[in-house]
Amino acid sequence: TSFDSGYHAIPPFKINIKSIDDSTFIESNALLLAVNNIEILPEEEIRDIKPPIDTPITWQELFKKYWKIGLLIILLLGAAVSIWWYIKKRKETDFIPQEIEIPKISPEIKALEELAILKKDKTWLDKSTKPYFSSLTDIIRVYIHGRYQLNAMEMTTEEILDCLERIQIGTQIKSQLSNILRMADGVKFAKQKPLVQECEICLTNAFEFVNKTTPIETPKEAPINVSPE
DSSP: OOOSSEEEEEOOOEEEEEOSSOEEEEEOOOEEEEEOOOOOOTTSOOOOSSOOOOOOOOHHHHHHHHHHHHHHHHHHHHHHHHHHHHHHHHHHHHOOOOOOOOOOOOHHHHHHHHHHHHHHHTGGGSSOOHHHHHHHHHHHHHHHHHHHOOOGGGSOHHHHHHHHTTSOOOHHHHHHHHHHHHHHHHHHHHOOOOOHHHHHHHHHHHHHHHHHHSOSOOSSSOOOOOOOO
8 A cells, every 4th residue: 555656666476386296486467556646726625535425314213313202292292282172172162252343434534533643643743754744645545545446555646636537526625635645755755855834734635635525425424524723
């Protein structure tokens, strides 16, 4: 065995062949062993000549080593399922659900209540008016959806105004709504900073829009006229 690079001479092997009358020696041919170094590339990282042999773990080995843990896990899962089943059955027998009829709130009442809360909070006095206009336009869009069955939450300002053009409402009301939505777009998307008076005017116009577009007669409940003042 040789680990030095170069040529190494392997001498001949002598073999003694004996017979009854004589003894003869024969020799094998001499050999020249060439040992070469492994080529190393400077740009490559140092690594083993040959990677370790991968010997995957068999199921038999896993079972012999972890069968106690597996049995414990199965017992715990069985106990957990049994407890869950017992609690579920007990709740079903102890509790009988009753149907409770929740009164439906009209779109105008809901919108006026939320506008009143927004007015009370005075969120436009904060340095950031974006949350205020987001809440204000959400209230109006939900109201338009409930009042005119328009998918206002998914529509742009221009799409909402185009749809309202076909509805018989006053020109002044449409103009007030347009000012609210366009100013909100400017705040949310163009980083505009309206004055406090402009924020208050938008809230007043929102109250007027809901009050003036509320139907005269609504089923089961009368509209609540909440003044913006």
